Amino acid sequence: MSSLTSALPPAQGTGARIARWGLYLILLLFAAYYLLPLLLMIATSFKSPEEIRTGSLLSLPRDFSLDAWSYAWNRACIGADCRGMAPYFLNSLVIVGPAVIISTLFGALNGYALTKWRFRGANIVFGMILFGSFLPSQVILLPMAQTLGFLGLAGSAGGLILVHVVYGLAFTTLFFRNYYVSIPDDLVKAATIDGAGFFQIFTKIMLPLSLPILVVTIIWQFTQIWNDFLFGASFAAGGAQPVTVALNNLVNTTTGVKQYNVDMAAAMIAGLPTLVVYVLAGKYFIRGLTAGSVKG
């Protein structure tokens, strides 16, 4: 992917140089706009309450302190429960792990079946699954709450895993389907002539070719499920709540003195896993975001 203008000769002269400086200036100003909230969160989380009161919004912490982080991690009160963010962080891990693995596995199988073993109506089936990715969740909140009640899963991590698997299927199926479409059918044809079966071809031929899309899908699902708030707030009760719901309860509490450094540290704790994944594997995250959105 080279720049569109790389076919053109570089512009010369003073005017061009000024324009170039202006260009960088604009880009850096936008970078500041995007970075401001994150930097504010990081800086504030390392400040003492005293320093927040007296100091400036944008100043760096003078006395670097981890107190707010440790307080937010295991002492802050979320409702009446003063065990900090740690148990909720664990809840999110417990939900995210199985939900990502199961939804990715089904997505891969669906994508494989829908492209390499096409049956009558395969496109309609895919279209109907795909629509799920646009669904406003509000439409299913109430029936889902009732259903989880019938299943005895109300308020539990198991219930949230089920919800995330079901509504993640649209994305995982889309990712794998669009990826497998580009893998030559001849590979599968040759393997069938050699006597390989459906699952053999999947595990021996397709999966080894699937590493990039596996990474894209896992990162996408991890980010979506970790960041979910609506399902967590609707279907998880008390101690089973995911980290985003706990954070919201902590930040929006009206009792006691507002501890901004603790709020910010708690927010960083809740955001760190997806932020780290983004920094380490941003390329794959962006591929997930734009998957299928741009032709060619």
Place this chain on the structure above:
Amino acid sequence: MTLQTPSYRPAAGDEAAPGSATPHKAGGLRALAQRHLSKLVVAPSFAAILLFVYGFIVWTVYISFTNSKMLPSYDLVGADAFSKLWRIERWYVAIENLLIFGGLFIGVSLIVGILLAVLLDQRIRGEGVLRTIYLYPMALSFIVTGTAWKWILNPGIGIQQFVRDLGFPGFTFDWIVQQDTAVYTLVIAAVWQSSGFVMALFLAALRGVDQEIIKAAYLDGASLPRIYWGIVLPSVRPVFMSAFVILAHLAVKSYDLVVALTGGGPGYASDLPATFMYEMTFRRNQIAIGSASALMMLATVVAIIVPYLYSELKGGKRV
């Protein structure tokens, strides 16, 4: 939450679809079993989608025609909930806010995203780092970043106080606590979150444009802005459509943003349909009205998505 797929080109009558080399034609009985295996593998997912998406939509439609209050009731009473919904002032506030918020959010995100994409396309040093910075908000929950935004926008401790401390005591920026301006703070934060995504979409598209055409125009003496305005942007027209559809359906679904930033306040001045629905269903014991409002949201999303998928389908036939 955001994906759609223009590269998905459903072919009508899929047996005739090119590229569907059907391996099952290669053998006899065994292949027949294999073909059914394929259906069996997709069946659990499809059944789950049928039940949890389409079944639940029907369920919500049913509830919206009952008089359900605190608990769902299954006595049909006609379209009462809908007529009640359209008499609630708060619903009109939510709709009006959605129009203001949606319009500005889509417009400004497109402008900022396209601007950044074009600027980043000028052989910029450190492009990778800048791209990473522009796009990171999409990787974080707004419940997380909203904590910072709430602070920045809080007049007592945020930007307003910061500028006043710099020596401008008259400076006022208190949109978040004012009834008529709170909705604009949602726009500021939403653009911040999503414009990097628009940038990524357009940057990828720009890199797919044929460089020879640009070169030819340049040799003909066209200036760079003219080349972009006249040739490059029109040639990535499909991306406008994709970006619009994604942003529009995100706007309708916006929920975390409001909860984290304004909580719908002051009062309910910055309510959006998603927060209205939650409030009615889970806090005010008006389940039927909540369901009716959820269906309005669904109808809006369908109105955006279906024509788009349809045009994609037509486009697919042409190719």
